[in-house]
Amino acid sequence: MKESIIIQDLLYWDLFDNLSIEIKENDFVTVSGPNNCGKTTLLRILNREIITDNDILVFNNDINMYRIKDYSEIVQCIIPEEESFQEETLEEELLLYSLDKKEIEEVLKGLKCKKLHKKKFASMNKKEILLSQLIITLVQKPQILLIDQLSTILEEKETIEVLKYLNSYREKHNTTILYTTLNLLESLETDQLYIINNGKIDLSGKPIDVLQQDNKINKIGLKIPFMIDLSVKLKDYELIDEVELDKHRMVDLLWK
């Protein structure tokens, strides 16, 4: 499978120090890292809100070579609390981007947001605003979707549900998704996890494998999801053999 994003030796102020990352088409990846490691900045660079002269390729073309309109059709970025709507309601706003009623219905259903359709933005709470941002972006079917930590607004359970939907969405539309978050539990819904530390990718791989590197993650200053943390420690004591995420199964394993 070909790469949809290639970042090579990214340098940007004191945030990135030769950061490199390659993301394959249709991959759903999480980028994490401690506060102020540059997660959101990375999204802004990929969304061309911040222009750099580094080597960044999107579908094998330098991102600066794309015309603005073409690029915005390929790449869309969602940063919570940075919404701007032109119309009064979600229904009216969606008409600006898609006339495919079936597609709109499907996204609304997938995100369990049918009630939002006719609601005015002015009367929405911040969760509804964020979900509206997401709906408007998804109906445009971008090839690359950049999303900044949904769990700053949504609760953990709600975030996981949205990530599960995004997983089925990208299968259907062949979308590449780059998601940034501090909550490593969310990465388990994605294919790959990259952890930025000191300007570089410090850890990378399948989330379940990366998350077992507890010493390194603790040193970086991130929180390991409880069941993984517990599993890794119980493995050290040779009480279990594999990571177990389900609490009932964990209890069964420990007290057969």
Next chain:
Amino acid sequence: MEIKVTDYHQNSGIYSFTIQDKTINGITGINQFDIEEIVLLKHKYKGLIAINNQELKKEDINQYKQLISVIKEQIDKKYYSYKVYECMYEELKRKKIDIKDPKKKIIDSLTAVDLDISYLNRNIRDLSSSEKKLIQLSLAFLSNPELIIIEEFINKFDLKTEKYIMLLLERLIENYGKTIIVISNNTDFLYQYTSHIIITKNQEVLVEGKTPEVLQRVDFLKRNGIKIPEKVELTYIAKKEKQVKIDYHKDVRDMIKDIYKHV
């Protein structure tokens, strides 16, 4: 500052609860922000409120409000175009805080949250979400409040910063006798860091008490749709399904030791 609220009518509900003095108080549940509105006397006073065992009289309400700082979920967007120093200076003016040396006060508040003075010239808009949150904390410190109310903030911090902030709040309690209220839906966080908890549901206080005791009432909380902290839930399952005599722990290492003893 102890705040004892009795039969306070708010949004068609009747609330009675106590905010404990010199403690981190956690608030969670549906209508959790009703408690904040009551403490802040956002609406017409309709109940009995006692501050440190003294009934709050109408003539003392303004003075009482001066003793509270609120850290909202997001920094006020009007400050986005400000530099940090301008924002803090504006806050001093807004709160009518009259001090001899405002610059020193601003620097002290900034360094209290472990930000150096280079931040004074940074634009609020350019700060990361965690930096904005730290600036909000330092803004709260400007007025030297007795009570600090913090709306959901924990998902903006990594573990290292979270521990630092919570240590800072604990020091404020120990050294300066402050009272803290943290409003959050994250019961794992509340279990870890708060001593007293108030859970709301259906326009009333469902339960309040010492955090470990309340959050270990698993059956009761489940019946009421409250998320059980993960550490509590695992221990509860072991106790209930396997009759294992392990204790509830906050630290995963203590939990492991206990499990090791009982397998």
